[in-house]
Amino acid sequence: MTRDVITGATDALAIVGDPLAQASTPRLANDRLKARGIDARLMPWRVAKGELNAVVAAMRAIRNFRGAVVTMPHKRDVCGLIDELEPHARAIGAVNVLRRSRSGRVVGGNLDGQGFVAGLARAGESVAGKRVHLIGAGGAAAAIAFALAEAGVERLSIANRTRLAAEQLAHRLRGVWPKVDVVVDDATGAEIFVNATSLGMRHSDPLPMDAALIEPGSLVAEVVITPAMTPFLAAAAARRCRIHAGLPMLEAQIDLMLDFMLDEVSCTEV
Numbered sequence: 001m002t003r004d005v006i007t008g009a010t011d012a013l014a015i016v017g018d019p020l021a022q023a024s025t026p027r028l029a030n031d032r033l034k035a036r037g038i039d040a041r042l043m044p045w046r047v048a049k050g051e052l053n054a055v056v057a058a059m060r061a062i063r064n065f066r067g068a069v070v071t072m073p074h075k076r077d078v079c080g081l082i083d084e085l086e087p088h089a090r091a092i093g094a095v096n097v098l099r100r101s102r103s104g105r106v107v108g109g110n111l112d113g114q115g116f117v118a119g120l121a122r123a124g125e126s127v128a129g130k131r132v133h134l135i136g137a138g139g140a141a142a143a144i145a146f147a148l149a150e151a152g153v154e155r156l157s158i159a160n161r162t163r164l165a166a167e168q169l170a171h172r173l174r175g176v177w178p179k180v181d182v183v184v185d186d187a188t189g190a191e192i193f194v195n196a197t198s199l200g201m202r203h204s205d206p207l208p209m210d211a212a213l214i215e216p217g218s219l220v221a222e223v224v225i226t227p228a229m230t231p232f233l234a235a236a237a238a239r240r241c242r243i244h245a246g247l248p249m250l251e252a253q254i255d256l257m258l259d260f261m262l263d264e265v266s267c268t269e270v
């Protein structure tokens with residue numbers, strides 16, 4: 001039954017990050033909860049980096065807390081604080097969604113990469129057999145790298161400001177997906193370019209890469225949601241590339257996140 005009011009029986013969900021003012025998740029998730037008739041609400045919890053441990057402890061204690069979306073800057077740090085990591089999250093080394101079981105165990109999963117590939121698919125773009133240049137080696141980039149490999153890309157080049165992080169991500173990826181040609185910062189022949197850094201969120205940010213190196217007709221995709229038209233996408237459009245904004249990645253995973261947080265099987269354990 002759809003409920004418009006919060007009662008004593010309403011379940012609590014959250015998004016944990018800092019900053020959060022720009023986050024689209026509360027609006028999208030609460031719209032979906034209402035549409036699906038689920039008696040739960042998702043609230044923004046603005047949590048600074050050093051405070052996460054206390055928040056995870058509170059998650060274990062709050063009995064009507066069901067789960068949380070995790071965003072910057074906590075995706076990697078939270079892995080060491082929770083009780084269990086799902087296999088995808090362990091391989092990626094980052095968590096973007098948490099579930100509290102009935103017994104109070106906090107379990108982490110990662111749906112970012114799945115959301116990115118599904119968002120492209122909804123726009124009619126397939127990554128199978130493609131050569132991709134991915135910029136970034138943080139939480140979102142790692143999730144996207146693993147999902148691209150799982151979706152069957154032929155070649156994946158990873159570039160990052162901190163090159164060591166790109167090398168480490170490439171190394172982990174080769175261990176799990178040995179058939180994918182994984183290289184570091186070599187965009188030769190790339191047909192798809194992905195900005196998976198936070199560059200573009202602020203007006204003063206430089207472009208994640210020199211757009212002049214992108215062949216016209218390539219597909220250029222973003223993870224940054226706000227602004228929708230980042231300077232990188234604008235530069236790509238000016239070069240007659242196909243562009244794909246950051247919001248579809250989130251839209252494609254909202255229902256997956258709600259399903260993960262409200263998973264009835266895990267929640268019936270004692």
Ligand SMILES: NC(=O)c1ccc[n+]([C@@H]2O[C@H](COP(=O)([O-])OP(=O)(O)OC[C@H]3O[C@@H](n4cnc5c(N)ncnc54)[C@H](OP(=O)(O)O)[C@@H]3O)[C@@H](O)[C@H]2O)c1
Nearest residue numbers: 136137138139140141161162165197198223224246249250
């Ligand atoms: N569309 C969606 O559904 C969705 C989902 C998840 C995340 N996101 C967005 O993805 C972005 C990254 O999030 P994240 O969780 O991956 O963050 P993160 O783990 O902190 O990683 C940040 C990445 O950006 C790079 N970076 C940051 N500042 C830079 C600068 N000044 N110059 C060059 N590189 C810089 C970092 O490089 P270093 O390693 O050198 O620091 C790293 O690769 C954010 O904008 C976030 O909002 C979108």
